[in-house]
Amino acid sequence: MNSLCCTPEPAAAKKLGVSDGGKIPVELQLADESEFPHQGYIESFDNKLDPATGSILLRAVFPNSDGRIVPGLFARIRIPLSERHPALLVDERAIGTDQANKFVLTLTPTNTVQYQAVELGPLIDGQRVVRSGLEAGEQIVLNGLARVRPGMPVTPQEEIAKSEGLKIAQR
Numbered sequence: 001m002n003s004l005c006c007t008p009e010p011a012a013a014k015k016l017g018v019s020d021g022g023k024i025p026v027e028l029q030l031a032d033e034s035e036f037p038h039q040g041y042i043e044s045f046d047n048k049l050d051p052a053t054g055s056i057l058l059r060a061v062f063p064n065s066d067g068r069i070v071p072g073l074f075a076r077i078r079i080p081l082s083e084r085h086p087a088l089l090v091d092e093r094a095i096g097t098d099q100a101n102k103f104v105l106t107l108t109p110t111n112t113v114q115y116q117a118v119e120l121g122p123l124i125d126g127q128r129v130v131r132s133g134l135e136a137g138e139q140i141v142l143n144g145l146a147r148v149r150p151g152m153p154v155t156p157q158e159e160i161a162k163s164e165g166l167k168i169a170q171r
Helices: none
Strands: 025-030 038-045 058-061 075-078 088-091 096-098 101-107 113-124 127-132
Antiparallel strands (some): 025 038, 088 127, 096 101, 101 113, 113 127
């Protein structure tokens, strides 16, 4: 079982996050990297969308002191869609699929299993952002999803999350 806790805060203000210098941060991942270690910023972007490809042209600037970024390399760019805000994260193992719906199994105060539909967001370090359907502090079934069903009584066993029980997404 996993106990979730997080300070609930209002949703992001629907605007891009900016650095202290007023620039929009951008992260870059080269083809041979598993993370996004290169930090840069958007210098400029076009004011029109290409209707044929659905893309927009932008220019980002990255420090390149080690010379790893060279012309012709394949890279992935990650641009934040909102300002940073706290988010509830759930281990990917706890998420089940019921036809087209995603769900987690939660525990009631009497330690019985309850089906809870959730709306999920992106994957961050093996954990999914939960946009709706769960509240901070609810206990969820993490192991044994195949053995338990809604309405069954269970004996919870606490499993501490990686960061002392509290995990807040950074994007």
